[in-house]
Amino acid sequence: MIIDVSSILKETGGIIHIDGEVAVEEIEFCGNSYSFKTPFRVLGSVSNNGTTLVLEADCSAIVKTQCSRCMKDIDVPIDFEISETLVQGEEKQDEFEDVIVFDGYEISIDEIVSNNFIMNVDARYLCKDDCKGLCPSCGKDLNEGECNCSNDNIDPRWAKLAEMIKKKD
Ligand SMILES: [Zn+2]
Ligand SMILES: [Zn+2]
Incomplete structure (x- = not known):
């Protein structure tokens, strides 16, 4: 999903609402593989706080992974919040910590969603508690x-x- 921020880039307090879908390809992480039965539903906003842009969104999807005990395929609903600071242009990168730099007026949030998925996913899922x-x-x-x-x-x-x-x- 590409978000065009040209309308709020120079406007403190400006906000763009986001309600859309981000398709994420299969992810291999820590010996587990995760594919997605549904795209991520991304609901939130990008706003201009006068200094930077702030992306805040709720992301949810159905993940297909394996039970860590019996290795059976299971579907797990996942839901997490994203909160990222975005700045335009490399030269501003040193002024802030933990920021995502974008060029021009468009922000692609697909990679932000998949990186946040990796930070929020549990290392183990079970098909049932007493597997x-x-x-x-x-x-x-x-x-x-x-x-x-x-x-x-x-x-x-x-x-x-x-x-x-x-x-x-
Ligand atoms: Zn045996
Ligand atoms: Zn199991």
């Missing part, structure tokens, strides 16, 4: 039932020895 995950030995999804390894962890050779010891008693 049992996968068996570490055979890889079976333990939500679908127990596997054979979970009941009987004793090596068969030791089982025989255990029986011999029992007989001696």
